[in-house]
Every structure is written in C-alpha cells, then in structure tokens.
Amino acid sequence: MYNQERKQGDVSGRLCVIIFRDMPLENNDKIKNTDMEKSIFPILVVNNSNLKPYIELFSYQPENISQQPLGSLVGFFEIRDYSEDSAYVVNFLNSVVKKEYYLNPKRSVQDSFDAALHKVNLALSELAKHGNINWLGKIDSAICVIEKNSIHFSVTGKAKILLNRNTVLTDVTEDLAPDSPDPHPLKTFTNVSSGRLEKGDKLIITSEDLFHILSLSDLKKNVARFDKDKFIQFIKTALTNELDMAGTLIVDIDEPEKKTVRKEPIKQKEETATISVFSETAFSKKKKWTAPLVEAKPETEDPEQEKEYVDKKTGHIYIQGDNEEKEDSGALQEQAQMVKEVMYNSMFATKDFFKKQAFSAWKKTKKTLSSAASYNYAGKFSSLKDGLGKKYRGRKKPDAPEMIPEESLENIIEQYEKEFQPSPRKNVSKISKLGIPVKKSVSEGIANLKPLVGKIPELLPNGHTLEKLRTVLPDASKANRLFAGFTPKQKISTVSIILALIILPLFFSKIDFKKKEAASIDTIPTTESPDQNEEKYLNERNIAFVEQVEKISSLSGVIGSFPLESDLYAVTDRTVTLIKENETKEFTWLEEYGSGRITAYMKDLNLIFILTDREKVVSFSPVSLDFKDNSIVIPQGAQISQASTYLTYLYLLDKKNNQIYRYPRAEGGFGEKTDWVKKPLDASSVSDMAIDDNVFLADKTGLRKLFRGEIVDFTMENSTTPVNFNKVHTDITAEGIYVMDIGNSRIIKFDKEGKLLKQYHNESVSDATGFSINETDKKAYIITSDEINAMNIQ
Incomplete structure (x- = not known):
C-alpha cells in the first residue's frame, strides 16, 4: 500500500489518492485483460414521503460511444438536516456530479473524477455563501x-463502502x-481511493x-449465507421494515457470460447437445424417472431441448434456433387474423347495407305505386289530348279501326297479367324464404296502371298499337319460366347479382376515396388562415403560424428571464420575480448595488x-432566495454590453475595446480576468451573445x-425571407440554436451545425426585447416592454 499526494484544482487542502492492494490478486493475465461484468442494484427506501428530497441514489452509464471509457458513475447523497433550505441540495449535487464527470470524454478517468469532486465542493461553497449552511457537517455521500x-x-x-472478497468483508473507506x-x-x-476488482x-x-439494524458481523454472515438475489431481497426487506429512509447500492462483479453460437441440431449429436444445456445430474434424474414409462422419451425431447437454454444469472428459459422463424410466423398469423377480422366486418357491413337499401327501395316502390293509383290521369290525359288536337288540327284523323275499344284493352291487360303473374307454387314461397315481403303488389300495381295503359294509344300520333308496344318490352313470361327452372342456389345467386348491380354503385358513390394528407410537424395547423401580412412567409420551409400566445406576466422593464424547471424567474432593474402558475414572488436587492x-x-x-x-455583479440563488455581492x-472605461456563462466562468463582452473578458469563479466572487479574444x-x-462549447455573437x-x-x-442555412439575427439563445445542454428575428416576427431553430429546423x-x-427557451416544456418566453408571453414551439 502506498500514498500519493497531489492538488486538485484550486481546492485548499490535500487530495490523497490511496491504492488498496491488501487483497490478494490473481496473476492470471487472461482475467486481468477481461472486462468484468458489473451488476448494480440500487435499494432506496423512503417510507415517509416528507423525507424524499433528502436522499437520492444514482447509477449513471455512458450515453454514447465517446463516454464509454469513463465507465459507470454510482453513489448516493443524503442530508440529515430536514429544513426547507436543505431540500434542494441533494438533487442539485446529483446533477452537478453527473454533468461534470461526463462533460469531457477526452479527459482520463482520474481527471474526470477529480473534476467532478471539485465541482461538487465548489457548488457546496456557493450554497454556503448564500447563507444555506444547515447541511454543513450533516451530509453523507x-x-x-x-x-x-x-x-x-x-x-x-458516515458513508461506507464494504468489499466482500473471498468471504472476507472489509470496510475499504476506513479513515x-x-x-x-x-x-x-x-x-x-x-x-480518493482506487483499486482493482x-x-x-x-x-x-x-x-x-x-x-442501525445490522452489525458488520451480521452482514458477513448473511453475505456468506445468501446468493446474490436473495441477499438483495434480504437487505431490501430489512431496510423497508425497520427504517423510514435509507439508501444502499450493491454491486456484484463477475466474469462476462461466454456467448456461444449454437448450430442446428444434428441427430447424431442430440445426446451431447442435451447434456450441454442441462446438467448431467438433472438429465439423469429425469431419465430415471421417465424410463419405466417411455424408454425413448429423451430422444423425442432432445430437439426441443436443443432449442432452449437456461440463463444462469436470471433463471429465465430462452428459446434458440427457430425463435426468429416462430416470431415471424406469429407475426404472419397475427396479420392473417387481422385480415380475417376486416373481411368479416366488411361482409357484415355489406349485408347490413344491402338490407337497408333493399328495404328503402321497397318503401319507395310501394310509395310510387300508391301514388300512381291515386293520380289524376284523366285530367292529365285530357290536357294532353287537347294539346295534341291543336297540334294536329287540320290533319286527317286516324281511321277508327286503329282505336282499341276499352273493353278489348282490358281483356288484353288481363291476359298479360296472367302471363306475367308467377305461379304461387313455384315462386311465392321461394321469395318469402328470402325474406322479401310479397303480397298482391304486382297485380295491384298493374290494376292501377290500367287507366294509364288505356290512354297510351291516344298519345301515339302515328297510330302505334299495343302490339307494337309489346315488341319493345321484355317477355316477362319467358324470364319467369327460366327463373322457375333454377335450383335454389342459382336463384339466390341470380338475386344477389341483380341486387349487387343495383346497390353497389350506390354504395361506392358514398365512399370518399380521396387520400387525406398526413399530419406533419412541419405544418402545425392553426384555426385561422394566415392574414395578408403573413402571406410573404407562405413559401418558407418548416414554418408554423402560431395562432396565439399565453400571457405569463404584466411585468415591465424586464431585462432577462430564466425558466428553471417549472418556474420562471424574471429580472428587472431592481428585482428578481419568481413566476409560478398561481403565485408571484418578488425579491429586491439593496439599493446600494445599483440598477x-x-x-x-x-x-x-x-x-x-x-x-x-455601478459595475457590480450581484448573484441571486433560487435555492436560498438571497442576494450576494460578488467581487x-x-x-x-469598458462598455460591457453582453454577458453569458459557461460552466463556472463568466464572459463579459466589451464592445468599446472589442474584447471578451473571461472571469473564473473564485472565493467571494470572480478571479482575475482573461482576455479571451x-x-x-x-x-x-453585437446585439446578443450565447455560449455552449463555442461563443456565438x-x-x-x-x-x-x-x-x-x-x-x-x-x-447558417438561409430562409426565403432574409433573417435578422437580433437575439440568440443556446447553451451546452440545448438541442439547437434559437434566433429571434424581430423584424419578421419569428423565432427560428437551427441545429448546432447551422441547419434550419423550424420557424415559429x-x-x-x-415587439420583443428579448426571449428565453424552455426545451423541456417546448415553450419560448417572449419579453416585451410591458409583459412576458409564452409561445408553444412544438
């Protein structure tokens, strides 16, 4: 074991790096060069909801390939002061340590870890400067x-890290x-301590x-007694039953599972494959139990067993080999079932439609026949006769023999009716079976038409007779005899075809086959068309005409706004105003600080x-709600016109000297400046400045x-209408770059490469004087001289 001293940034004091080697290491190069598998199990217990803000576990993994070398960041923060001022500290520190550690993947693991710890210390120092000191001496992490x-x-x-190696449980964080x-x-x-796993x-x-509930000796006994899963469950049960608030993370280190590619089962190798999946002991027991029943049973089970294996870690049974085919087959079956359901629904809808249309047609026919029976044909034909008489006045009248007597005409109609009327034995019962109501409608309709037919000869100026009329009409008796000779299936098919020819055109005429345009994010719908002033933007790409904005506040003289989580902080010349949904709080700094x-x-x-x-920099903490004067x-003689921040640096733009000053954070304020340009x-x-990893002017x-x-x-990608870059917004966490074009009443979103994504x-x-963006809620806060409005930017 050895110690090494080194300084960490500007932290006063000493950072000691301890490498623990008191545990025996295996001199196996293969194991050393193999990355172990780490299973992380966080156990958080909060039985009292009021205590939830005071403890937080974290387990962060790399989010992309560049962060992979940095590994996993795990741990916890707990504060044993339960005042309102300390309720925000845990969440704040959690975000700080994650952001700083993964900030620069090019740094080494040690440098990134040192930077993260330094940033946490610095963040706590800032809290203390603003009077939030209740947590001092009461933080475990x-x-x-x-x-x-x-x-x-x-x-x-009082945080601890215990290492169990070779059944020996050791506190590696002692002192x-x-x-x-x-x-x-x-x-x-x-x-900081380091070591190998x-x-x-x-x-x-x-x-x-x-x-408080388990001693170190109790932990040793239970670690040795339980396997991984049962030990985790044991700790979780103990904490849940005994404590109101507790946090523990358990990390198991194991060799990565060897992934073997299984080949298709071969009959000669079935027995060997089975042994590789199930242990010999398990298989032999199964064989012994089943042997008296079916001697060849293992041979029938081998192909199925070859397609399965049991995950040693989770205990789940996984299917191999044909699983993809089964999934594809299942997908096809599901699609086939969907097609069947659609067909069934269509057939039912068609049947219902035909039924309704047939009933409607019957009602119309019945109504027409009823109207024909009560129609005043005599008066109409008399008028027609008088008109025709005038037309043919002076001409020679037709010879009398061509006029058919009324009695003879009635005889002809009766004979025609007999030929047309179907046989009750052959037709009426068949039609009734089809569900079509049949009464004496045919004969009644013909009887009602007798007066009309009797007047037909009078309407024919050339003397056409009824015989000539019958040559034009179809021979109903032949159709009736032909239909009577059909089998029941043929009759049903014939009726169906006739109905289809009549009804299907009506059915399809009611369907709108015009393809509807799909909704697109590029064309956000509005309830009103763009007015004449907006017509010049209609040729713009990816533009949305936002109908209305929401008034957030009637504050005047706002110089900046900052959306923080669900709240909005607005800064005027003397105050910082907290704007929530149902309330507004105003905080005023000392007059001696200036405007x-x-x-x-x-x-x-x-x-x-x-x-x-007055060339002073005043800081306001949303946590403590206090103001502090910063040195x-x-x-x-500098003319500072813009300010922005990056990490813990403050950047000030001096438009007189064409310089950007960078100030590092230091004790009591800021340190000596650096000329950055x-x-x-x-x-x-320059009208605005924003910073991510670059500075944008x-x-x-x-x-x-x-x-x-x-x-x-x-x-920057051009739009059809030239862009006025009046204001700009971005930061290291923003998805894009937002530009406010005041002259053209729009906010434009670009990606970090300058590609135009959307216009609002x-x-x-x-009328805006500034703006800010909340990408989480998809809102842009527009600052004017007398109010703040929120505009959706979805």
Missing part, C-alpha cells in the same frame, strides 16, 4: 467510478472521509442507516448574475462563431 476492472471512490460523512470539527464546503470530498467481488455502498443592466444564468452553480450600472474587477474582432454591432446581419478566442467558419411566427415577436 459516497461517489464511485467503476471502469473496466478498476474502482475509484470518495466518501464524506477516508474527512474528520474535522469545523467542516468546510471546499473540503467535503478530499480523499476481481471475479466474485461484492461492493456494498451504503449510508450509516444500514448499521440592473445585464443578466446571465450560471447553470452549474444554479445562480442568476446581474451586472448593475469582480472590470477594466476602467485572440484576434481582432468588431464587437460594436449575433448582430442584425448574421451569427459569428468563435472557438478558443478566434472566429471559425460557420454558415407570431406577431407578438415584433
């Missing part, structure tokens, strides 16, 4: 990094936490609460900075990108 086969960790307070009667925020995490190791990362001119938010420390007209030295820069027309004509103090090539148009933007 363990932070661990597990990468490859190594672990790095640091603890504070690691700082033990000072006067705790200092910057010395919360001071010592081996196969079969178990880590227990826990708070002091676990030892606020410029404001910026530092996310890493959760602080709002206000630069006043800073601004060059005499390396090459000549015209900053006189906006003016009316464009957006300039600077990296390491120099302007780099950067092109609303007339309220034309």
Whole structure:
C-alpha cells in the first residue's frame, strides 16, 4: 500500500489518492485483460414521503460511444438536516456530479473524477455563501467510478463502502472521509481511493442507516449465507421494515457470460447437445424417472431441448434456433387474423347495407305505386289530348279501326297479367324464404296502371298499337319460366347479382376515396388562415403560424428571464420575480448595488448574475432566495454590453475595446480576468451573445462563431425571407440554436451545425426585447416592454 499526494484544482487542502492492494490478486493475465461484468442494484427506501428530497441514489452509464471509457458513475447523497433550505441540495449535487464527470470524454478517468469532486465542493461553497449552511457537517455521500476492472471512490460523512472478497468483508473507506470539527464546503470530498476488482467481488455502498439494524458481523454472515438475489431481497426487506429512509447500492462483479453460437441440431449429436444445456445430474434424474414409462422419451425431447437454454444469472428459459422463424410466423398469423377480422366486418357491413337499401327501395316502390293509383290521369290525359288536337288540327284523323275499344284493352291487360303473374307454387314461397315481403303488389300495381295503359294509344300520333308496344318490352313470361327452372342456389345467386348491380354503385358513390394528407410537424395547423401580412412567409420551409400566445406576466422593464424547471424567474432593474402558475414572488436587492443592466444564468452553480450600472455583479440563488455581492474587477472605461456563462466562468463582452473578458469563479466572487479574444474582432454591432462549447455573437446581419478566442467558419442555412439575427439563445445542454428575428416576427431553430429546423411566427415577436427557451416544456418566453408571453414551439 502506498500514498500519493497531489492538488486538485484550486481546492485548499490535500487530495490523497490511496491504492488498496491488501487483497490478494490473481496473476492470471487472461482475467486481468477481461472486462468484468458489473451488476448494480440500487435499494432506496423512503417510507415517509416528507423525507424524499433528502436522499437520492444514482447509477449513471455512458450515453454514447465517446463516454464509454469513463465507465459507470454510482453513489448516493443524503442530508440529515430536514429544513426547507436543505431540500434542494441533494438533487442539485446529483446533477452537478453527473454533468461534470461526463462533460469531457477526452479527459482520463482520474481527471474526470477529480473534476467532478471539485465541482461538487465548489457548488457546496456557493450554497454556503448564500447563507444555506444547515447541511454543513450533516451530509453523507459516497461517489464511485467503476471502469473496466478498476474502482475509484470518495466518501464524506458516515458513508461506507464494504468489499466482500473471498468471504472476507472489509470496510475499504476506513479513515477516508474527512474528520474535522469545523467542516468546510471546499473540503467535503478530499480523499480518493482506487483499486482493482476481481471475479466474485461484492461492493456494498451504503449510508450509516444500514448499521442501525445490522452489525458488520451480521452482514458477513448473511453475505456468506445468501446468493446474490436473495441477499438483495434480504437487505431490501430489512431496510423497508425497520427504517423510514435509507439508501444502499450493491454491486456484484463477475466474469462476462461466454456467448456461444449454437448450430442446428444434428441427430447424431442430440445426446451431447442435451447434456450441454442441462446438467448431467438433472438429465439423469429425469431419465430415471421417465424410463419405466417411455424408454425413448429423451430422444423425442432432445430437439426441443436443443432449442432452449437456461440463463444462469436470471433463471429465465430462452428459446434458440427457430425463435426468429416462430416470431415471424406469429407475426404472419397475427396479420392473417387481422385480415380475417376486416373481411368479416366488411361482409357484415355489406349485408347490413344491402338490407337497408333493399328495404328503402321497397318503401319507395310501394310509395310510387300508391301514388300512381291515386293520380289524376284523366285530367292529365285530357290536357294532353287537347294539346295534341291543336297540334294536329287540320290533319286527317286516324281511321277508327286503329282505336282499341276499352273493353278489348282490358281483356288484353288481363291476359298479360296472367302471363306475367308467377305461379304461387313455384315462386311465392321461394321469395318469402328470402325474406322479401310479397303480397298482391304486382297485380295491384298493374290494376292501377290500367287507366294509364288505356290512354297510351291516344298519345301515339302515328297510330302505334299495343302490339307494337309489346315488341319493345321484355317477355316477362319467358324470364319467369327460366327463373322457375333454377335450383335454389342459382336463384339466390341470380338475386344477389341483380341486387349487387343495383346497390353497389350506390354504395361506392358514398365512399370518399380521396387520400387525406398526413399530419406533419412541419405544418402545425392553426384555426385561422394566415392574414395578408403573413402571406410573404407562405413559401418558407418548416414554418408554423402560431395562432396565439399565453400571457405569463404584466411585468415591465424586464431585462432577462430564466425558466428553471417549472418556474420562471424574471429580472428587472431592481428585482428578481419568481413566476409560478398561481403565485408571484418578488425579491429586491439593496439599493446600494445599483440598477440592473445585464443578466446571465450560471447553470452549474444554479445562480442568476446581474451586472448593475455601478459595475457590480450581484448573484441571486433560487435555492436560498438571497442576494450576494460578488467581487469582480472590470477594466476602467469598458462598455460591457453582453454577458453569458459557461460552466463556472463568466464572459463579459466589451464592445468599446472589442474584447471578451473571461472571469473564473473564485472565493467571494470572480478571479482575475482573461482576455479571451485572440484576434481582432468588431464587437460594436453585437446585439446578443450565447455560449455552449463555442461563443456565438449575433448582430442584425448574421451569427459569428468563435472557438478558443478566434472566429471559425460557420454558415447558417438561409430562409426565403432574409433573417435578422437580433437575439440568440443556446447553451451546452440545448438541442439547437434559437434566433429571434424581430423584424419578421419569428423565432427560428437551427441545429448546432447551422441547419434550419423550424420557424415559429407570431406577431407578438415584433415587439420583443428579448426571449428565453424552455426545451423541456417546448415553450419560448417572449419579453416585451410591458409583459412576458409564452409561445408553444412544438
């Protein structure tokens, strides 16, 4: 064992790195070079919901390939002060340590871990400066990094990390936490220990609460007695039943499972394959039990067993070999079932439609026949006769023999009716079986038509007779005889075809086959069409005309707004106003600080900075709700027009001297500035500044990108209407770059490469003096001279 001293950033005190080697290591190069599998099981118990803000476990994994070398970040924060001021500290520290550790994947694991601990110490120091000191000496925490086969960790307070190796349970954090009667925020995490992990190791990362119910000897006994899953369940049950609040993480280290590719089963190798899946003992017992019943049973089970294996870790049975085919088959069966259901539904709907249409047609026919029976044919035909008489006046009348007497006409109709009327034995019963109501409608309809038919000869100026009329009409008797000779199936088919020919055209005429346009995020619908002032933007790509905005506040003179979680903080020249859904709180700083001119938010420390007209920088903490004066030295005669932050640095733009000053965070405020711009820069027309990993300067004509103090090539995609880059918003966590074009009443979203993604148009933007973005809630907060409005940017 050896010690090594080194300084960590500007932390006052000593950071001691301890490498523990008192556990025997296996000199197996193969094991050393193989990355062990780490199973992490967090156990959080909060039986009293009021205590939930005061403890938090975390287990973070790399989010992309570049972060893979940094490994896993696990641990917990617990505060034993349950005041309102301490309720935010745990969540705040959790976000700080994660963000800083994975911030720069190019750093080594040790450097990233040191930076994360330093950032936590610095964040706690800022809380203390703002009067939030109730947590001092009452914070328990363990932070661990597990990468490859190594672990790095640091603890504070009464947190413990126990290592079980070869049935020996050891406290590897003994004397690691700082033990000072006067705790200092910057010395919360001071010592780091590192070591190698081996196969079969178990880590227990826990708070002091676990030892209130289990002694170290009890833990040793239960670790040896229980397997992995049962031990986890044992700890969880014990904590849940005995404590109101506790947190423990259990990490099991094992060799990675060897993944073997199974080949298709071969008959000659069935017995060998079975033994590789199930143990020989298990199989032999099964064979012994089944042998008296069926001698060849194992041979019939081998093909199925070859397709399965039991996961040694989880105990689940997995199917191999044909599982993909079965899944595909299942998908096909599911689709076939869906098609069947659609067909059944269509057939039922068609049947119901035909039934309704047939009934409707019958009612119309019955109504027509009834109307025909009561129609005044005599008067109509008399009028027609008089009209025809006038037309043919002076002409020679037709000879009398061509007129058919009324008695003869009736005889002809009666004979025709007999030929047309179907035989009751052959037709009426068949039609009734089809469910079609049949009365004496045919004969009644013909009887009602007799007066009309009697007048037909009078309407034929050329003297056409009924015989000529019958040559035009179809021979109903032949159709009737043909239909009577059909089999029942043929009759049903014939009726169905006739109905289909009549009804299907009506059915399809009611269906709208026009394809509806799919909804697109590029065309957000509005309830009204764009007015004449917006017509010039209709040719723009990916533009949404937002119908209305929501009024959030009637504050006037707002110089900046910051959406933090579900709240909005608005800064004026003398106050910071907290705007919630149902309430508004106003906080005023001392008059001696001066009037606020410029404001910026530092996310890493959760602080709002206000630069006043007296060259002072005032900070406001959303946690403690207090103001603090921060020491800073601004060059005499400088004209600071913009401010922004990056990590714990404050950037100020001096448009007079065309320079950007970078101030590091230091005790009581900010340290000595650095001239960040390396090459000549015209900053006189800069209207806004935003920073992620680069500095973006906006003016009316464009957006300039600077990296390491120099302007780099950067092109923003053009829109049809030229963009005015009045204001810009982005940060290290933002998805894109947001530009406010006040002249064209729109906010435009670009990606970090300059590609135009979306445009949001609303007339309220034309009166804006600034804006901020909440990507979580998809809202843009538009600041005007007398109010703040929220606009949806989905």
